[in-house]
Amino acid sequence: MAAAEDRGAVATYIPPLATIDPSRFGLCIVTADGAVHAAGDAEQAFSIQSVSKVFALTQALGKVGDTLWRRVGREPSGTPFNSIVQLEREQGIPRNPFINAGALVVADINLAGHEPRVAIGELLRFVRYLADDDAITIDEAVARAEQATGFRNVALANYMKAFGNIQHAPELTLGVYFHQCAIAMTCRQLAMAGRYLMHGGLYRPGGARVVSAQRARRINALMLTCGHYDASGDFAFRVGLPGKSGVGGGILAIAPGKASIAVWSPGLNANGNSKLGTLALERVAEATGWSVFSAA
Numbered sequence: 407m408a409a410a411e412d413r414g415a416v417a418t419y420i421p422p423l424a425t426i427d428p429s430r431f432g433l434c435i436v437t438a439d440g441a442v443h444a445a446g447d448a449e450q451a452f453s454i455q456s457v458s459k460v461f462a463l464t465q466a467l468g469k470v471g472d473t474l475w476r477r478v479g480r481e482p483s484g485t486p487f488n489s490i491v492q493l494e495r496e497q498g499i500p501r502n503p504f505i506n507a508g509a510l511v512v513a514d515i516n517l518a519g520h521e522p523r524v525a526i527g528e529l530l531r532f533v534r535y536l537a538d539d540d541a542i543t544i545d546e547a548v549a550r551a552e553q554a555t556g557f558r559n560v561a562l563a564n565y566m567k568a569f570g571n572i573q574h575a576p577e578l579t580l581g582v583y584f585h586q587c588a589i590a591m592t593c594r595q596l597a598m599a600g601r602y603l604m605h606g607g608l609y610r611p612g613g614a615r616v617v618s619a620q621r622a623r624r625i626n627a628l629m630l631t632c633g634h635y636d637a638s639g640d641f642a643f644r645v646g647l648p649g650k651s652g653v654g655g656g657i658l659a660i661a662p663g664k665a666s667i668a669v670w671s672p673g674l675n676a677n678g679n680s681k682l683g684t685l686a687l688e689r690v691a692e693a694t695g696w697s698v699f700s701a702a
C-alpha cells in the first residue's frame with residue numbers, strides 16, 4: 407500500500423507536545439487469544455492525553471455507578487473537544503464524558519473529597535493493572551505545562567462550578583484532569599490496557615471481571631459515538647470501531663471479541679485526532695473485516 411505523505415501537525419498548545427518528532431509511528435494489536443503484534447515505535451511512550459478519559463470514566467462508574475449520568479450526557483457533541491458553547495444552553499451538563507467538559511466532571515467524581523494525588527494514584531494503579539505493567543508513569547513536565555497553559559480547561563471547570571456540576575474547588579479537579587492526561591504509555595501498554603473492552607469486561611477470557619459486560623458494551627458505544635469529538639461520525643464511517651483519541655497522537659480502538667488496538671502518530675488532523683493513526687486503523691479494519699458494521 408502507498409505510504410502516506412501528509413502526517414498532519416503536532417499539537418503545540420501543550421508546549422512539551424510541540425517537540426515530539428512527527429515521523430514517529432507505532433502500532434500494537436492484542437488479539438482475543440492474547441497474542442501481541444507490535445510494529446514501528448510500539449515501545450515508545452507518549453502522552454496518552456484524552457485516551458485517559460476511557461480509564462477515568464471506568465473508574466468513576468465504579469465509584470458512583472449510573473448516577474454519573476445525572477451529571478454527564480451520552481450524546482455526541484458535534485463540537486471540538488475543548489468547546490464551551492453547549493454548557494450555557496444545557497445548564498452545565500456536558501454532552502458526554504469524552505469532551506473536556508465531561509472529562510472534568512468525571513475527574514471531579516474521581517476526586518471524591520480526597521487530595522488530587524489520591525485520585526491520580528488510584529487511576530495510575532488501575533491503568534497499570536489493566537496493562538499488567540507497573541512501569542507506566544505520569545509525565546510531570548506535561549502535567550505542569552497543562553497546568554500553566556490550560557486556560558480553556560480552567561474556564562470550563564469554573565463555568566460548570568457556577569452551575570453546581572463541579573463539586574470541589576476547580577483547581578483540585580483540574581489537577582486530577584491534567585495529571586490523568588499526562589499519563590505516558592506505549593502502544594503495547596495501551597493495547598494491553600484496552601483488553602477488558604474487547605473481552606466484555608473481563609481482564610482476559612476466564613479471568614477477573616473488571617466491569618460488567620453491560621458496562622463494557624456501553625463504554626464501547628460511547629467511544630464509537632463520542633470518542634473522536636466532532637469527527638466521531640467520520641471515524642465510524644472510515645474505521646467502524648469504538649475508538650478514543652488524544653492530542654498526543656494516540657488512539658485506542660476496540661474490536662469487541664477480536665482485538666484491542668493502539669496506534670500512535672503525533673501529527674493531528676484538523677479535529678485534533680491522529681491523522682496517520684486514523685488511516686492505519688482504517689487499513690487494519692479493512693484488512694481484517696473487524697468493523698462492528700461488518701456482516702461477518
Ligand SMILES: NC(=O)CC[C@H](N)C(=O)O
Pocket residue numbers: 454455456457487488506552559587651652653654678
Ligand atoms: N483531546 C485531547 O487529548 C485534549 C486533552 C488535553 N489535555 C486538553 O485538555 O486540552
